[in-house]
Amino acid sequence: MTFPYSAVLFDLDGVLVDSEVLANRVWVELLAEHGLLFTHQEFMARSVGRTYPVLYHELHRDFGWTPPEGFAARNDAALAAAFADVPVIEGAGETLRALHAAGVPLAVASNSRRDRLDLKLRASGLAALVGDHAYDSEQVGGRGKPLPDLYQHAAQALGVDVRRCLVIEDSATGVQAGAAAGATVWGLLAGGHVHEALPGELLAAGATRIIGSHAELRAALNL
Numbered sequence: 001m002t003f004p005y006s007a008v009l010f011d012l013d014g015v016l017v018d019s020e021v022l023a024n025r026v027w028v029e030l031l032a033e034h035g036l037l038f039t040h041q042e043f044m045a046r047s048v049g050r051t052y053p054v055l056y057h058e059l060h061r062d063f064g065w066t067p068p069e070g071f072a073a074r075n076d077a078a079l080a081a082a083f084a085d086v087p088v089i090e091g092a093g094e095t096l097r098a099l100h101a102a103g104v105p106l107a108v109a110s111n112s113r114r115d116r117l118d119l120k121l122r123a124s125g126l127a128a129l130v131g132d133h134a135y136d137s138e139q140v141g142g143r144g145k146p147l148p149d150l151y152q153h154a155a156q157a158l159g160v161d162v163r164r165c166l167v168i169e170d171s172a173t174g175v176q177a178g179a180a181a182g183a184t185v186w187g188l189l190a191g192g193h194v195h196e197a198l199p200g201e202l203l204a205a206g207a208t209r210i211i212g213s214h215a216e217l218r219a220a221l222n223l
Contacts, residue, residue: 003104003221006164009154009183012110012117012134013048014170014191016092017124020048021193022082027055030075036065044193048171051111051137051144083116088124089190091214096129098223107133107154111144111173133157146173148181155181168217170194172205179206186211186220 013019024044031038036059038046047055059065067075099106107130110117114136121127121134135154137144144150155162167178167185170193178185186209187202199210211217 003102005104005166005184006160007105007107007155007158007166008099008221009151009165009167009178010106010108011167011169011171011174012108012112012120014089014193015168015188016089016096016108016126017086017120018089018191019083019086019120020044020170020191022086023047023079024193026075026078026082030071030078031059034065034068034071036063041195044195048173048193050173052113079116080119083119084123086120086123088126089214091190091218092124093126093129095214095218095223096126098218100129102223105133105158105160106130107135107158109135109150109154109167111137111150114138145171145177146180148177151178151181151183155183166221168211169202169207170198172201175202175205175207184208186217188212188214188217190214 010016024040028038028040028043056067096106117134117136121130135150137150140149140153151167152162155165163182165183167183168188169175169178169185170188170191175185175187185207187207188211189198190213211220
């Protein structure tokens with residue numbers, strides 16, 4: 001059976017590595033020290049899929065809060081410590097290896113800052129499976145998700161038409177980016193941040209299918 005897509009493009013956080021809960025914990029604890037009190041669920045809803053500059057902008061917009069001197073450096077250090085031991089999403093490595101075995105090109109397209117993207121791939125043991133095809137928003141002039149540029153760039157780097165690609169995402173922001181690029185987008189609900197409303201949010205954003213695990217994803221792709 002012929003594989004139905006020219007390439008598979010993955011988000012990173014919540015799709016290949018279970019990093020969203022780790023990052024959320026760091027943010028909630030540090031913000032609480034500065035008077036912004038969120039439950040973990042509240043901040044997760046605000047943060048998943050967004051870049052950190054966007055988060056800072058929205059915190060200022062919604063609460064009039066500007067990070068004090070030293071906050072960003074403390075946040076960076078705490079995130080780096082958390083991500084140094086980031087777990088891989090169950091079955092993610094098997095999915096990447098199965099795609100390689102089938103000769104299907106793959107890439108990662110992430111809103112993560114470059115140093116964090118590389119750290120998470122190394123710490124999870126996925127760096128060798130992704131190789132050189134890990135892309136961040138700075139490579140498209142900062143035009144990250146929900147804009148389509150990052151997925152368009154990843155497809156171009158692989159030498160394929162993005163309209164023939166399958167995008168695997170876990171956030172409405174990422175689904176919007178993949179759909180805007182013209183790719184087929186499936187929502188993957190395998191990370192620790194998944195909540196009851198998420199399937200509906202992903203479908204509303206443009207996902208055409210919801211998958212519950214990497215094992216289910218491989219079965220859907222006949223890998």
